[in-house]
Each structure stands twice: as C-alpha cells, then as structure tokens.
Amino acid sequence: MNWDLLANYGPRMLSGLAVTLQLVVISVAIGALLSVPLALGRMSKRGWIRRFCFGYVYFFRGTPLLAQTFLVYYGAGQFRPELQAIGLWWLFKDAFFCCVLTFSLNTAAYQAEILRGAILAVPRGQSEAAMSLGLSDRQVFRKIVLPQAFLIALRPLGNELILMIKGSSVAAIVTVFDLMGVTRLAYSRSFDFQVYLWAAVLYLAMVEIIRRLWDKIEHRLTRHMRSA
C-alpha cells in the first residue's frame, strides 16, 4: 500500500464513486420510465408502433455502448448551431448529460426486453381468471399481470443494474470524472498501478452490495409464495 497516494487520490476516488452512482441511478430510473411504453409498444396491435419499438430495441442492444456514447457526445457537437438555436446546447456540451442521455436510452432498450419477457411469462390463466371475474382489460393488466410480471422481472432487472454500473465506466472516455475517470487521472499522474486495483475493489464492492441487496428485496417480495 502506498499511503501517500491513498491520501492524495483516495478522497477523489470516493467522489468519483459518487459520480458513478449518480450516473447509474439517474440513467436506470429514466430508462425504467421509458421501458414501460417501449415494452408495450413491442406488443402493440399497430404494426408501425411495433416495428419502431423493435428497431429501437434492436439498435441499442446491437451496438456497443461506447459507440453510442461517441455518437451522442461527439455527434451533438456537429449540430451545435441548431442546438444553440433551440437553447439546448448547454446541455449537450456537458459530457455528464450526454452520458446520462445515452445510458438512459440504452438501458431502456434492455429493460423493455426484460419487461416484455416477464409480461409474456405470466400464465394466461391469470388474465383469463381475472377477466371471468369481470375486470376490465386495463384492470387486468394493472392489477393482475403487471405485479406478477414485475416479480419475474426483478432478478434480470438487478442484473441490468449491475451491467449498468460496469458499463458506466465508458463515461470516463468522454471526460467524465466518474470512478474510472478519476482512476485513469490518478494513474496518468502517479504511474502507480495500485490505483487500478483500488478501483477494482470499489467496483466489486458496489456490485456485491447490490447483489446482496437484491437477494433481500426478492426474498421479501416473494414471501407470499413460500409455504410456511
């Protein structure tokens, strides 16, 4: 352990950790909001809605997050006059905002697929039983299908959260000082390889905490399904 280095860069790495968490929490939350209409759109009766949502999901799942981030961050620079004209340039010149935008759009596609799979996995008998009780389509969806789908989706959504924490490290490449960005800075100044190992420990700790937390949440939410 190099204690001088830790005293120098330790606090900065912790603030980088906070940036990483902000990035992930905001993106995953926006992505969750977007994923519901996307998942429903994938199952829509209207062909053009279905095709649009399919194309969206296919694009964001089929291309690397880094390439998408470059497309938004550097691509926005090309539309500077237009963005200035509508008064949005101050947002797009900020790397943090571009990363939040890209990550949200990206995770929305993944979350939509998870949600769609979960909705389709709810046994048909559930909605049939609800309909025979006289519930309307909307009620069946909101009170019967969605709560059960959410339980099925819980575990893959937790995995998506972990993937997002790992994926958010690409923000460092477009000059955001998240945990990865601070680590790269510390390495380029000190040439001490240790900083990468500290970052590794921090990332592993984050992932492990979320994994444990998710087990707890799942255990609690499925308590009605266990026999005593």
Next chain:
Amino acid sequence: MDLLRLLSFGPDGWGDELLAGTWLTIRLAIATLPFGLAVGFVVALAKRSENRFAQTFGNIFTTVFRGLPELLTIFIVYFGGQILLQRIAGLLSDGTTAIEVSGFVAGMIALGLVFSAYASEVFLGAFRNITRGQYEAAYALGLRPAATLRLVIIPQLVRLALPGLANLWLILLKDTSLVSVIALDDLLRMTGIAVRVTKEPFFFFGIACLIYLAMSIISSFGIGAIERWSNRGLRKTA
C-alpha cells in the same frame, strides 16, 4: 453526395480504413472465443469438482471477472501485464530492455477472462441439465470417465450451452469496441480517426454503429445455423 464520397476506398475516402478496423474487430473477437471457451470450461469443471480449493478458486474467478467493468479489466491486463513482463525481464537481463505488451494480446486476454467467467456459468447450468441417468447408462455400457465425457456428455453440453454462449458471443462482439482505448486500431478507433480528420462525427459514428449492427445480424444467422445443427439429434414435435 459528399458524405458518400467520404466512405469511398482510396486516398481521400475512409472506406478502406473502416474496413481494416472492422477486420481487426472481427479478428480480435474470433481469437478471443476459443481462449474464453477453454478457460470457461475449465473454470466450470473447477466449480463442479469435489476439491474445495478448486471450487473456491472458480467462484472467486467468476465473482471478480463478472463484477469488474470490462474497461477496467482491459486496463489492468494491459498495464499490469506490462509491469509483470518488465519485472520478469528484469530478472533475466539487466532490466534496461523496454517491453511493450501487444494491445491485441492484452485485449484478447482481458476480454477472454470476462467471457470465460460468464461462460463458466453457462456451462455449469448446462451440466445441471444433464441427468444422472446419462452417466449411469454410459457406466453400464462400460465407458471410461474420459470417454463418457467425450462421447456422451460434451455433445449434449454443446446443445444445452449454445443459446447462452451465442448471447455471450454477441456481447463479446460489442465489448471489443473497448480495446480502442488501449490504442488498438479496431473499428471504433479507426472511426475516431476519420472523425478527427473529416469533422463529421455524427455520420461516421452512425456508420460504425451500423457496421456493429451488421456484424450482430450476420452472427445471428450463423448462430441459427449452428443451433439447427446441434439440435439435429432431437425428435421434432409437431
């Protein structure tokens, strides 16, 4: 069309550069695959073994390489490998020789480690789906353990693991883009160079995305063909 001319091959177009980058991306992914599969299989065997030490090693390996960001793994292998090789070289000679780690090899090892951590879980799941009866039947036929593994278990394992591995391949293809940060001239880095010269970021990064998309689509067709082949022994239900 001005933009289309930028994609032409030759001195003032970027088509050949992008193609070279795409080729490197494909080569890297294909070189990583057998390495990742082999390590993943060994790790899966370690996690299944009765040896406590091997089990613990397998579990730690999986936790670490599934938990670390791929980008960080690449940096650790690239810079760490450089330091390690330098130390080894220092022991062997006077220590003045500068050693440079090939970005390609570092990228291959890093991506291979990540791939194998996920692949070991896929293999483990596939192993669980092969029933005891298969082993017992092979034993009753007088097959030795090695022959059982080769003739009975692995052919079924391939079929069971294929969907999971196909997914990992598509993820690997996308993760190769991260090696552009260790100065490897893959598709994304070549695109970045084209952008710096032409000042057309939206167009070129859009093209790069489409090329990645095309690689995914072509892979999906290949995967479908392999899946049909591996399922050839199954009876089809009407």
